[in-house]
Amino acid sequence: MPSPKPSRILGIDPGLQVTGYAVLESSPDGPVVKDAGVIRTNSEDSSDFATRLKTLFDGVIEVLDEWTPGVMVVEQLYAHYEHPRTAILMAHARGAFFLAGAQRGISVLSYAATRVKKLITGSGRAGKEQMQHAIARQLGLTKLPEPHDVSDALAIALCHYFAGNHPLRGPRSATFTGINRAALLGSDPDEID
Numbered sequence: 001m002p003s004p005k006p007s008r009i010l011g012i013d014p015g016l017q018v019t020g021y022a023v024l025e026s027s028p029d030g031p032v033v034k035d036a037g038v039i040r041t042n043s044e045d046s047s048d049f050a051t052r053l054k055t056l057f058d059g060v061i062e063v064l065d066e067w068t069p070g071v072m073v074v075e076q077l078y079a080h081y082e083h084p085r086t087a088i089l090m091a092h093a094r095g096a097f098f099l100a101g102a103q104r105g106i107s108v109l110s111y112a113a114t115r116v117k118k119l120i121t122g123s124g125r126a127g128k129e130q131m132q133h134a135i136a137r138q139l140g141l142t143k144l145p146e147p148h149d150v151s152d153a154l155a156i157a158l159c160h161y162f163a164g165n166h167p168l169r170g171p172r173s174a175t176f177t178g179i180n181r182a183a184l185l186g187s188d189p190d191e192i193d
Contacts, residue, residue, distance in 0.1 A: 004106055006070035008034065010063060011157025013075055013149050014093045017041055019056055020149030023067045024139075024157040031161045033139055035067060036150045049092070057096040064104045072101045073160040075152065076110040109160065116159040131155055 005025075013020035022036040039059030041052040064072070074097050077090055101108040114124035121134045132144040132151050138158060145151040 002068045004068050004070045004104075008067055008069035009157045009160050010067065010069040010072045010106075011153040011155070011160070012060070012072060012097050013152035013156065014090060014097060015149060016052060016056075016089055016093050018147070018149050019059070019093070019097075020147070020151070020153035021060070021063050022150060022153035022157045023063070023069060024154070024161055026161065031139060031158060033141070033154070035063070036145065036154060038147065038149050039063075053092055053096045056093055057100055060097050060100040061104070064100060064106060069106060071160065072097070072106050072108045073156050074098070074108060074110050075116070075156050076112045078113055111156055111159050116155050119159045119162055120155050 007026040009024045009031075011020075011022045011024065017040065019039040020036075021039065023034040024031045025034050026032075039056055041055045074094060077087055077094060098108050117126040117131060118124040120126070120138070121130055123130075126134070128148055128151070129144075132146075132148075135141070135151060135154050135158060136144050139154065145154050
């Protein structure tokens with residue numbers, strides 16, 4: 001397997017039916033989109049949850065093997081108290097993505113959706129269309145990124161690009177492999193002994 005390319009970022013917008021992904025690469029002129037798309041689970045697999053997770057896992061492995069990014073960034077879970085089952089199901093999907101990253105030796109970070117929106121648009125409450133326009137402008141795209149799953153994957157990859165730090169010394173708002181680094185490493189998450 002080829003070595004990871006530190007200049008490449010894989011952004012993942014997790015979903016059980018449709019997962020968006022985007023690969024950005026650093027260049028002297030700024031971030032460049034190398035690939036973007038969706039991984040879909042077969043609607044016939046809806047009754048077999050394990051098969052759906054395997055489809056997501058295999059799809060991410062394929063992207064990781066093709067592009068060998070230096071880091072994978074996955075949107076953090078947002079759980080609304082009225083829909084706890086949705087959060088639990090989404091956690092399974094995120095687990096498949098984290099496992100894929102770990103199996104390929106790639107660091108995995110998470111960012112909260114509000115942090116991504118704030119960094120990309122200046123507002124943590126930005127809507128989908130505002131995000132699409134900001135992403136298109138930042139990446140020099142001729143049209144708005146579609147579908148929203150791809151747009152969200154581009155946004156999270158772009159967020160990490162703007163954070164501009166090594167994955168282990170990322171911003172305080174990121175979590176390393178889904179664990180709050182402050183709780184794991186001590187009171188200052190930017191200090192690693």
